[in-house]
Amino acid sequence: MSVIQELSRGKQAGAVRKKGDGRWALLFLAPWFVGLALITAGPMGASLYLSFTDYDLLSAPEWVGLENYTRMFDDPRFLQSLGVTFTYVFVSVPLQLAAALGLALLLDKGMRGLALYRSVYYLPSLLGGSVAIAILWRQIFGADGLVNQVLALFGIQGQGWVSHPDYALGTLMALNVWTFGAPMVIFLAGLRQIPQMYYEAAAIDGASRWRQFRSITVPLLTPIIFFNLVLQLIEAFQSFTRAFVVSGGNGGPSDSTLLYTLYLYLKGFGSLDMGYASAMAWFLLLIIGGMTVVNFLASKYWVFYDD
Template sequence: MTLAHEASRAPETGKLPRRPQTKRPSRRAAESRAGYAFLAPWLLGFIALTAGPMIASLYLAFTNYHPIRGGEWIGFDNFTRLIDDPRFMDSVEVTLTYAVVGTPIKLAAALGVAMLLNNRRRGKGPYRSMFYAPSLIGASVSIAIVWKAMFNDEGIIDDMGAFFGTWNGGWVGDPGKTMPMMILLAAWQFGAPMVIFLAGLKQIPGELYEAAEVDGAGAWRKFTRITLPMLSPVLFFNLVLETIHSFQIFGSAFIISGGRGGPANSTLFYTLYLYQRGFGQGQLGYAAAMAWLLVIVVGIITLIFFRTSRYWVHYSGEGR
């Protein structure tokens, strides 16, 4: 069909039809392919190292799988057995105590040091590095060994207690002192939340404190009326992260207790007992059930934090 014939068929428009154009790949499609190509290594790693093991563990949670004997599908039996397991209940109690007591102490120490550093005019850099250093090395095996030696019988802490007459005997072998020892180790590693608190304190306008001083507000009133409300988003962030971390404690408990969770199950944290069941006794199905129960519980606690945050977390520019 010729161009003149096409023009004669549409006299009312007075315009010639456009020539058909070959479609070329758009720039956006090319950029998308390049993006997926760069993302491919991460996707492969996520599927092979994260998603795949999660799906496999979910299946194992409903079996009595053993690495040598194999296993079969048993449904929810692993989850019902947890309720009748006294060591499991001990591990839950130990972990909850550690999370409920240790997390606030760690955050309080981090916020207190952050406020001190924020008020300093000189020498902030060295102090920041000094206080942040335990967070870099605190979870290592060597530090856990040193910590155990410090609190063991005839260790430096034992010698100090004997010198002042406050206690005698190591903390490691005393069921009543192992939890305070573990909490002190966690609080000593406050560097990461401290840095986040310090960044949040830098964002609080100084004019608010100046206006409060004009009104005669003291230090405590400025802290409760200005610092905490303005810092509440950062506090919420640290609270969620540190609570999740407290449920994942393993390395220090394993080293200090020698992998047994003693004495008297006082250091039998949830993840340590999971390790004992899965890798010590070969009950991978039971351990997988424990792992997924932990995921569910941590998810529920995190959801509660987010649901209740509307009552105490204040964001700048948000009408309330």
């Protein structure tokens, strides 16, 4: 069903044919092979090389060994961006998934208006990554923004949320939680896959609804929870647009919204420290890859596969 299940199970594609189609395959895959070489694998290798050099685009790269990597851990802004990103990811993703799962459970099983609710909750996921929504966020959490206007109706004096170092990151996390619709749709599809007869059999045995939820829904949904978790973590680590627009491009106030990719962009395309930016990119790949591997290893203990 999903990329992750394909990868973890190593399913073979298609049935086996006796006759090979090597030439045809070369023809059909030609654009993809060229893209893989020139746009993906080639640049990957090049950026690994650049990460060991000092490079400013203008003069030739100069080999510096591991210096970029050691510099990162003496760079307070890098450490700050790492901390900001981990907070952002590990607070907002669980909240987003909890909202997605909660709503999916409420919407399950052919209730009236399901399609409409699903659309309404899903819409923010489509718009959430755009500059327009980031602009909106900057206004509604501003000093005179919508949030404070509403608070004022209740006699509460709000403050400039996006301009306060303690709250600015929270507004970005709120934006991430707001886009819970996409994982919710995946949960809905997963719930639909659970055969109705399990519930009926449990009901005959006198299981309560809570017991059915705990012993049927949760175990059978763990592969979907796992899939959503991996996907949303990977995506959250790469959040860029919202931090860029809400902070005006600098990760402020006081670097409180300096997400990892924003700092990478500022280093590479702002101060043309391309070697350092490449090292940061590879470190990011290491974090995401490592996290995904840990997720897969841990999944053996809590993810349940039916077949």
